[in-house]
Amino acid sequence: MxxxxxxxxxxxxxxxxxxxxxxxxxxxxxxxxxxxxxxxxxxxxxxxxxxxxxxxxxxxxxxxxxxxxxxxxxxxxxxxxxxxxxxxxxxxxxKVWKPAAQGRLTLNVDAAFLPNQHHGGIGGVLRDCQGRFIAAYARPIPYTASPKQCEMLAIREGLDLLQSLQQQNVLIQSDCSEAVAEIQCDDHSLLENGGLIDDIKQVWHQLEGIQLMHTPRSCNGVAHRLAAIGFELEHASVWLHHAPEFLRDVLHYDCNRLN
Structure with a gap:
């Protein structure tokens, strides 16, 4: 047999x-x-x-x-x-959100975009190594060409926030792998968003200890909520030190899963 x-x-x-x-x-x-x-x-x-x-x-x-x-x-x-x-x-x-190592901050960013519309929304949240809220932002984007461009604008806005708060040694996390890869590309002059990447790197080089990396969408829930809020806003909003009421449940959800 x-x-x-x-x-x-x-x-x-x-x-x-x-x-x-x-x-x-x-x-x-x-x-x-x-x-x-x-x-x-x-x-x-x-x-x-x-x-x-x-x-x-x-x-x-x-x-x-x-x-x-x-x-x-x-x-x-x-x-x-x-x-x-x-x-x-x-x-x-x-696949759960985790803060950066001791002594570093984590900035999660995200964007909201609908293909049949020409505007979007962006948002981001800054937390310390124990998951405690430091700052957040959300704003509408009146004119945008693609989800990737919107994600890059979210990263740019996050860098501007870090610069205004004089924060350094920060890990920036985005769930758009293409945006992260293109921003980190050495030769981006011929890319579709090359000018925007120039702006991002100009601010990036003014800060110390900034790292950009891709994170799964399941780890980006707080930033996703902020991007959706930004999509509906008429003007940019920033929250410092105290998290807004609409954000507290997702912040607690991330912190509870750290235990």
Whole structure:
């Protein structure tokens, strides 16, 4: 039975090699030559052959080759389903907002933009290493061409806030990976938002210890709320030292998940 299963593609165990085959070397070749998903099927089949042998010896019950292969593939599919579910659960648990290291501040920024409209909103929140509120801003953007441009404007506004508060050693987090990558690009002169990136870097270089990084959207809830508020505002707003009422629930939510 084993020979009939393993001699077919993609395992291709040659009958002429039996019984003198070095099984360890053959397995090593299969590990190098087969795709990972196919090699996983091979391992599962070998496990099934071993279980079938024991069942035959001790219980006098034997599976056909077809039943053995089908049951092995079913086990493998169930394993992948459970494993994928566990990984997704772990990833969801890991994707929570965390403040920067001791002695640093964290500035989360975000933008709100609707494709069928030409205006947007931006917002940002500044917190210390224990998650305590320091400042926040929200403002409308009357004219904007794209979500990425809006995100860059949110970063620029955040840098202006840091400069006005004379804050340095700050980690800036945005959930727009494209905006973060283009701002950090050495040669941005030919990019669509090259002029805006020039403005951002000009302010950035006037501050000390500023770092910009991408963060998942699930870690950017407070800034997302502020951007939505900014979308509806008529004028820019800034809050210092005391968080506005509409922001306290999401701030508490982030802090509670730190414990």
């Amino acid at each position: 084993t020979k009939s299963i393993l001699s077919t593609p993609p395992f291709t165990l040659q009958s002429s090699l039996l019984p003198s085959i070095n099984f360890k070397e053959w397995m090593l070749e299969r590990a190098l030559q087969l795709q990972p998903d196919v090699f996983a099927k091979l391992l599962m089949i070998l496990h099934g052959v071993w279980r079938n042998r024991n069942s035959t010896l001790w219980q006098n019950k034997t599976q056909t080759a077809q039943d053995l292969v089908l049951s092995c593939f079913t086990w493998l599919e169930e394993f992948h389903t459970v494993h994928a579910s566990n990984n997704a659960s772990k990833q969801m648990q890991q």
